[in-house]
Amino acid sequence: MRGIVYTGNGVEVTDALEVRQPGPKEVRVQMAAAGVCHSDLSVIDGTIPFPAPAVLGHEGAGVVESVGSAVTSVRPGDHVVIATLASCGACRACSTGHPTWCRSSLGNISTPFTFKGEPASNFAAASVFAETTVVSEVQAVRIPKEVPLTSACLIACGVLTGVGAVLNRAKVRPGDTAAVFGVGGVGLNVIQGLRISGATRIVAVDTVAGKESLGRQFGATHFVDASAGDAAAAVRELTPANRESAAGALFPLGGVTWAFDCVGHPAVLRSALDCLDWGGTAVAIGIPPRGTEVSVDVNALAYVDRGLIGCRYGSSRPHHDIPLMVDLYLSGQLMLDELVSLTRPLELFSQVIDEMHAGRVARGVLVFD
Numbered sequence: 559m560r561g562i563v564y565t566g567n568g569v570e571v572t573d574a575l576e577v578r579q580p581g582p583k584e585v586r587v588q589m590a591a592a593g594v595c596h597s598d599l600s601v602i603d604g605t606i607p608f609p610a611p612a613v614l615g616h617e618g619a620g621v622v623e624s625v626g627s628a629v630t631s632v633r634p635g636d637h638v639v640i641a642t643l644a645s646c647g648a649c650r651a652c653s654t655g656h657p658t659w660c661r662s663s664l665g666n667i668s669t670p671f672t673f674k675g676e677p678a679s680n681f682a683a684a685s686v687f688a689e690t691t692v693v694s695e696v697q698a699v700r701i702p703k704e705v706p707l708t709s710a711c712l713i714a715c716g717v718l719t720g721v722g723a724v725l726n727r728a729k730v731r732p733g734d735t736a737a738v739f740g741v742g743g744v745g746l747n748v749i750q751g752l753r754i755s756g757a758t759r760i761v762a763v764d765t766v767a768g769k770e771s772l773g774r775q776f777g778a779t780h781f782v783d784a785s786a787g788d789a790a791a792a793v794r795e796l797t798p799a800n801r802e803s804a805a806g807a808l809f810p811l812g813g814v815t816w817a818f819d820c821v822g823h824p825a826v827l828r829s830a831l832d833c834l835d836w837g838g839t840a841v842a843i844g845i846p847p848r849g850t851e852v853s854v855d856v857n858a859l860a861y862v863d864r865g866l867i868g869c870r871y872g873s874s875r876p877h878h879d880i881p882l883m884v885d886l887y888l889s890g891q892l893m894l895d896e897l898v899s900l901t902r903p904l905e906l907f908s909q910v911i912d913e914m915h916a917g918r919v920a921r922g923v924l925v926f927d
């Protein structure tokens with residue numbers, strides 16, 4: 559079958575791929591559509607180290623082809639979004655509603671594929687850049703057939719990650735303000751999560767000026783072109799303090815309640831920290847190379863209740879949050895179709911990458927015929 563394989567030395571669109579039958583608690587899914595997330599590109603360029611060969615793709619939706627003997631929650635023909643968390647369901651993290659903390663959900667690399675006859679691993683426990691994949695039952699979340707699979711696939715990473723960061727991790731309140739650094743597939747979903755939460759001032763920040771109209775379409779109220787100078791200062795100018803105080807000389811008043819780094823660069827995370835109001839929190843979502851550090855003036859945190867937190871996969875609980883995203887979409891509050899800027903067959907993967915690097919897409923989606 560066809561698929562896209564990270565070879566350790568770049569990427570190959572291949573016909574030389576096979577996947578095994580599902581085990582008792584596994585589901586085999588025929589893929590319909592898969593979004594290209596920056597994390598796939600980060601495997602290819604080495605930012606995210608991953609053993610090769612590996613079948614890429616982790617933002618997919620498809621149709622259940624067959625199920626293992628012990629599977630009860632889905633059956634052949636069901637439409638599913640594939641979550642990347644192969645969580646165990648039995649540990650303390652799972653039992654307290656935090657599957658993103660489940661030890662089984664990270665680094666659980668297995669090799670359900672063969673590539674040119676050799677074992678090939680499953681990136682993000684998903685490997686949705688393949689005509690057919692095999693995942694744990696817990697990862698296959700059924701969705702109504704009325705949601706187009708080309709749109710539904712984006713829920714599997716960009717939407718859960720972005721909207722989840724706002725709803726689950728930050729728990730943004732009406733009247734909060736925010737800056738969103740990086741108006742890509744993840745950042746746009748942070749922006750629409752903020753709109754849904756009632757944030758009143760949403761400043762989108764990107765180095766590509768053309769991202770302004772996309773950002774505003776999803777709910778941004780302002781835009782800062784980060785290539786034009788000090789982005790943190792520009793955000794602060796747009797979110798001035800509504801009162802003056804002598805204490806502002808020590809720690810400037812004004813700025814945003816929340817700043818989301820959806821890029822994954824230490825300078826961006828530092829800007830996110832620098833544009834916070836008193837009591838504000840920066841949320842690290844972007845993934846830089848391993849070992850990347852950021853410096854921060856500790857007093858600027860400790861005196862005024864500022865914080866820095868990380869967020870994996872929108873701190874999501876897929877069996878709660880995927881149906882929630884579907885409901886928000888069907889009720890007209892969550893934009894999914896508008897995220898799909900282009901659809902291409904697997905063979906044109908490099909075209910999607912070029913469009914992403916040029917900043918011309920919200921999301922590029924690979925489709926399977």
Ligand SMILES: NC(=O)c1ccc[n+]([C@@H]2O[C@H](COP(=O)([O-])OP(=O)(O)OC[C@H]3O[C@@H](n4cnc5c(N)ncnc54)[C@H](O)[C@@H]3O)[C@@H](O)[C@H]2O)c1
Nearest residue numbers: 595596597740741742743744764765822843844845870871
């Ligand atoms: N924490 C998680 O669970 C999680 C999940 C998914 C993706 N990610 C990470 O999130 C990041 C974003 O992913 P994506 O798919 O949205 O990427 P993307 O390529 O779709 O978008 C990135 C955006 O950032 C912009 N950008 C680049 N440099 C910038 C800068 N200095 N200042 C402002 N904007 C800048 C680009 O123009 C682009 O619009 C990646 O690092 C990805 O690996 C993390």
Ligand SMILES: [Zn+2]
Nearest residue numbers: 595597715716
């Ligand atoms: Zn992703």
Ligand SMILES: [Zn+2]
Nearest residue numbers: 646649652660
């Ligand atoms: Zn667990």
